[in-house]
Amino acid sequence: MLNLIVCIKQVPIVSELPWDSKTGTLRRELAEGMVNPSCKHALEAAIRLSDQHNGKITVFSMGPPMAEEALYEAMAMGANRGVLLTDKRMAGADTYITSLILARAIKKKCPDFDLVLCGDQTSDSETAQVGPQLAEELGIPGVTNVEKLDLSTHTLCLERQTDDFLEILEMDLPGLVTISPHYYVPRHVSLGGVQQAFDYPNVDILGTDDLELDPGLVALKHSPTKIIRVYSPATEKENIVLKGAVKRIVNELFDRFGDRIGGAMGKDLKTHDHP
Amino acid sequence: MDFNPCMKHKVIRKSVRAFAEAELGPIVSDLDREARFPWEIVEKMRPLNFFGLQVPEKYGGAGLDSISYAITIEELSRVSGAMGLSITVHNSVGAYPIVRFGTEEQQKRFLPSLASGERIGAFCLTEASAGSDASGVETYATIDGDEYIINGTKIFVTNGGVCGLALIFANTDIGPDRKAPSIFIVEKETPGFSVGETEDLCGMRANPVSSLFLEDCRVESMHLLGQAGDGLKIGLESLDVGRLGIAAQALGIAQAAFEVSVRYAKERQQFKKPISRFQTIQNYIADMATEIDAARLLLYRVCAMKDDHMPFTAEASMAKLFCSRVARKVTEKAVQIHGGYGYSKEYDVERYFRDAKVTEIYEGTNEIMQVVISRSVLTRPS
Amino acid sequence: MKTLNRDIWVFGDYRNYFQNRVTLQLLARAGELAPKTGGSICAIVFGHDIGEYVSEYIAHGAEKVYVVDHPQLKQYSIEAYTGLMERLIKAHRPEILLIGATCFGKEYAPKVAKRLKTGLTADCIDLDINKDGLMIQTSPSFGGNLIAEILTPNNRPQIATVRAGTFQEISHNADAKGEVISMPIPDDLPMERVRLIRSERLPKKGRKIEDTSVVICGGRGMGSKQKFKKIFELAHLMDGEVGVTRPVVHAGWSGPNTLVGQAGRQISPKILISFGISGAIQHTAAIDDADFIIAVNKNPNATMMKLADVAVVADANQACLAIIKEIKKKIQL
Numbered sequence: 001m002l003n004l005i006v007c008i009k010q011v012p013i014v015s016e017l018p019w020d021s022k023t024g025t026l027r028r029e030l031a032e033g034m035v036n037p038s039c040k041h042a043l044e045a046a047i048r049l050s051d052q053h054n055g056k057i058t059v060f061s062m063g064p065p066m067a068e069e070a071l072y073e074a075m076a077m078g079a080n081r082g083v084l085l086t087d088k089r090m091a092g093a094d095t096y097i098t099s100l101i102l103a104r105a106i107k108k109k110c111p112d113f114d115l116v117l118c119g120d121q122t123s124d125s126e127t128a129q130v131g132p133q134l135a136e137e138l139g140i141p142g143v144t145n146v147e148k149l150d151l152s153t154h155t156l157c158l159e160r161q162t163d164d165f166l167e168i169l170e171m172d173l174p175g176l177v178t179i180s181p182h183y184y185v186p187r188h189v190s191l192g193g194v195q196q197a198f199d200y201p202n203v204d205i206l207g208t209d210d211l212e213l214d215p216g217l218v219a220l221k222h223s224p225t226k227i228i229r230v231y232s233p234a235t236e237k238e239n240i241v242l243k244g245a246v247k248r249i250v251n252e253l254f255d256r257f258g259d260r261i262g263g264a265m266g267k268d269l270k271t272h273d274h275p
Numbered sequence: 276m277d278f279n280p281c282m283k284h285k286v287i288r289k290s291v292r293a294f295a296e297a298e299l300g301p302i303v304s305d306l307d308r309e310a311r312f313p314w315e316i317v318e319k320m321r322p323l324n325f326f327g328l329q330v331p332e333k334y335g336g337a338g339l340d341s342i343s344y345a346i347t348i349e350e351l352s353r354v355s356g357a358m359g360l361s362i363t364v365h366n367s368v369g370a371y372p373i374v375r376f377g378t379e380e381q382q383k384r385f386l387p388s389l390a391s392g393e394r395i396g397a398f399c400l401t402e403a404s405a406g407s408d409a410s411g412v413e414t415y416a417t418i419d420g421d422e423y424i425i426n427g428t429k430i431f432v433t434n435g436g437v438c439g440l441a442l443i444f445a446n447t448d449i450g451p452d453r454k455a456p457s458i459f460i461v462e463k464e465t466p467g468f469s470v471g472e473t474e475d476l477c478g479m480r481a482n483p484v485s486s487l488f489l490e491d492c493r494v495e496s497m498h499l500l501g502q503a504g505d506g507l508k509i510g511l512e513s514l515d516v517g518r519l520g521i522a523a524q525a526l527g528i529a530q531a532a533f534e535v536s537v538r539y540a541k542e543r544q545q546f547k548k549p550i551s552r553f554q555t556i557q558n559y560i561a562d563m564a565t566e567i568d569a570a571r572l573l574l575y576r577v578c579a580m581k582d583d584h585m586p587f588t589a590e591a592s593m594a595k596l597f598c599s600r601v602a603r604k605v606t607e608k609a610v611q612i613h614g615g616y617g618y619s620k621e622y623d624v625e626r627y628f629r630d631a632k633v634t635e636i637y638e639g640t641n642e643i644m645q646v647v648i649s650r651s652v653l654t655r656p657s
Numbered sequence: 658m659k660t661l662n663r664d665i666w667v668f669g670d671y672r673n674y675f676q677n678r679v680t681l682q683l684l685a686r687a688g689e690l691a692p693k694t695g696g697s698i699c700a701i702v703f704g705h706d707i708g709e710y711v712s713e714y715i716a717h718g719a720e721k722v723y724v725v726d727h728p729q730l731k732q733y734s735i736e737a738y739t740g741l742m743e744r745l746i747k748a749h750r751p752e753i754l755l756i757g758a759t760c761f762g763k764e765y766a767p768k769v770a771k772r773l774k775t776g777l778t779a780d781c782i783d784l785d786i787n788k789d790g791l792m793i794q795t796s797p798s799f800g801g802n803l804i805a806e807i808l809t810p811n812n813r814p815q816i817a818t819v820r821a822g823t824f825q826e827i828s829h830n831a832d833a834k835g836e837v838i839s840m841p842i843p844d845d846l847p848m849e850r851v852r853l854i855r856s857e858r859l860p861k862k863g864r865k866i867e868d869t870s871v872v873i874c875g876g877r878g879m880g881s882k883q884k885f886k887k888i889f890e891l892a893h894l895m896d897g898e899v900g901v902t903r904p905v906v907h908a909g910w911s912g913p914n915t916l917v918g919q920a921g922r923q924i925s926p927k928i929l930i931s932f933g934i935s936g937a938i939q940h941t942a943a944i945d946d947a948d949f950i951i952a953v954n955k956n957p958n959a960t961m962m963k964l965a966d967v968a969v970v971a972d973a974n975q976a977c978l979a980i981i982k983e984i985k986k987k988i989q990l
């Protein structure tokens with residue numbers, strides 16, 4: 001039986017981000033969470049593989065307690081069980097510490113896995129680093145931005161587009177892939193799936209002690225990278241408003257900004273205007 | 276008493292919202308303009324259990340609780356009132372009566388195709404001379420051996436133009452000179468069954484509301500739901516459930532109108548400041564928020580009562596009366612907040628406004644809701 | 658790891674040399690940072706027959722180039738390259754390692770950082786050295802809605818990836834001198850667990866919307882599929898590309914490959930003209946990097962209009978027609 005792992009992250013819904021307009025920071029505690037879109041592609045790829053090869057899927061997520069919801073969503077889509085890693089001491093982990101904790105949890109809860117699937121990046125921090133770092137931490141090969149997977153006995157055939165090349169790769173198992181959000185379009189969650197997931201709950205919740213991590217480990221303190229400042233980029237746009245009859249506005253547009261428009265086109269528009 | 280949504284209900288809401296926004300969102304105004312029923316969306320909804328929300332899993336349904344049901348309809352209606360309508364009518368008064376009153380034989384025969392969405396359900400009570408007054412029904416089913424022969428005309432049938440199965444309210448003889456309404460399960464391919472023109476309505480335009488004609492429709496007696504003469508009892512209980520769905524639909528429309536109004540009030544500048552800084556607009560927003568919250572609590576409470584097997588007839592009527600009223604008021608204020616733009620087809624609020632009104636009319640007019648509620652209150656022992 | 662020197666290393670990513678100049682851009686930035694760290698500018702090149710890249714890097718500012726040239730490295734190999742970089746860094750212990758945020762670099766840098774037990778910051782939009790001599794790594798998140806400044810205070814090297822186009826390369830100097838340090842391939846590199854079966858350069862799909870300086874974006878406000886064709890006409894006329902919103906894709910007015918948004922493409926044109934787009938965050942998050950935005954919308958309050966440098970209050974379709982006419986007139990004159 002094919003033993004699959006999918007790592008997912010719950011991220012804030014961007015359109016509902018509550019910004020603190022005074023400080024320009026995100027009031028993250030107020031944001032509703034969703035499964036990171038790219039993680040859903042990874043889950044979709046896992047579900048299709050699992051359907052083809054009679055597999056089972058364990059979903060891991062690290063985050064606040066509310067991230068448990070994301071695991072149920074994954075189970076409603078087709079995963080078999082969930083593992084939530086949540087602990088105040090895990091808060092503020094950078095990708096180095098996150099991959100370390102995930103690897104520890106995988107070794108503890110699902111050591112006989114064949115393949116780990118991750119999204120290619122998250123919509124919040126957008127680093128795309130946890131996948132490759134998790135592969136390193138687990139000591140297994142890893143390939144990023146995979147478009148299509150094809151599994152034969154002990155190797156996985158992968159197709160990806162990378163830096164203008166089409167690559168066909170072969171990877172030994174166990175291994176890790178991050179899935180690029182093109183081919184594996186995630187299915188919608190079925191309502192019967194949700195009902196089933198809650199009728200037969202199968203989520204383990206683990207903290208740092210359960211993982212037998214170094215008792216002194218505090219993610220925020222031990223992450224190699226430190227965030228020293230966060231701010232919103234200043235917008236210094238003038239926001240000129242043009243209104244009135246269309247023909248007149250368009251004339252005004254070219255009178256005032258013809259050089260800019262022409263400059264971008266690589267053509268001189270303005271000088272020809274009044275010969 | 277726990278007023279916080281549980282995790283399951285949050286996941287249901289998110290899942291339906293994601294589906295509705297992705298699939299219905301981009302086409303909803305086209306559907307309204309073209310008065311087109313989106314079969315392509317139905318195909319996508321079928322495997323997701325939208326057509327078997329409360330049908331038991333053994334017949335291919337999702338087996339949801341009633342709050343999950345309400346949330347599903349609310350979230351569909353938040354994007355498309357007309358699809359919310361289709362789905363709630365199919366589930367509440369199409370499938371539910373068979374789940375609740377059908378024999379095992381009837382359930383095995385009819386529920387799988389309803390739950391899969393292969394057949395869309397409709398419920399036919401209203402006639403030219405019968406609506407609020409069910410005793411005016413003229414459709415008649417006469418016994419002929421082991422069969423019934425049904426004749427009559429039903430009007431304003433929601434899902435009429437697309438239904439594959441209809442529950443028909445018809446009088447039957449239950450004794451010498453005694454007739455009483457019964458309910459028959461009639462499949463669309465039954466000879467003599469035909470569908471009239473789609474009505475040209477003010478709102479809910481993507482739903483093909485139409486007349487249904489029954490001319491010497493012969494059905495086996497196993498198509499009779501419950502006993503002969505049980506029509507009123509089955510009909511009324513089904514309508515109680517139907518009203519929860521309509522309340523949820525009204526709530527979803529109100530929620531949509533509210534959200535766009537808040538966004539617009541923060542964006543729209545007049546006298547050099549956003550109109551949300553004017554107290555009148557603030558008052559409107561405050562009232563809208565309060566009414567929607569009250570409506571939602573009222574509705575979810577009735578859903579919980581139903582799942583706890585408590586009587587909920589009067590409370591279902593209260594929820595339907597209140598939610599539909601809130602929808603009408605909130606959508607009207609939403610148009611007002613949007614000013615001229617609110618009256619323009621370019622914005623969604625005018626559609627919310629048109630869609631909301633009918634929630635005060637169908638599944639029992641609000642005046643009938645008041646009759647049901649006052650009867651319950653006034654006959655209570657004091 | 659303690660450092661032995663204050664050198665700044667730049668990974669030589671040459672696979673797309675003519676399309677992607679990020680290595681040269683990083684060498685230029687390393688040149689600006691080096692005086693502040695007091696180290697030298699080094700390029701690291703793995704491969705086979707790579708002499709031309711070595712001299713290019715020297716001509717663009719590299720003072721030292723560490724080279725591993727071997728037939729076994731002819732093709733990019735994530736596992737071999739990771740092992741090589743790990744050994745080199747453990748041996749020479751530089752202060753900083755910069756890697757271009759190409760697809761390869763984004764796969765490579767996290768693995769290298771993990772092996773070396775150090776920090777890594779992705780897609781930096783700026784790099785500087787603070788008064789304590791630490792590299793300030795400025796990195797966007799939430800689609801550019803937030804900017805974070807990040808340090809790696811205690812671990813070495815400090816590693817960052819940077820996208821192409823973030824810094825300016827210095828001009829080619831054929832007279833520049835640099836030291837080339839050739840290293841043998843170690844004989845204990847582990848077996849490759851990822852094997853390249855086939856690699857082919859993708860057919861040039863024309864220019865990509867990410868790279869063009871003119872982008873014309875159209876939304877549902879254009880009215881209909883027929884009217885939407887004018888967006889393509891204008892883009893063609895201005896030698897630009899078309900970008901669209903999700904509703905347009907859903908309506909079938911344009912293909913999904915033209916979608917500009919969180920789920921689609923991120924663009925950074927010199928000029929963006931936006932027609933009939935209200936400005937949902939899913940779309941606007943992808944256009945933050947446009948230099949100059951002209952938005953056309955009937956509704957002056959649309960979010961897109963607030964984001965624009967010039968907001969034109971008009972019917973999108975009519976304005977599009979008028980602009981096409983005006984440009985035709987000007988080009989012909």
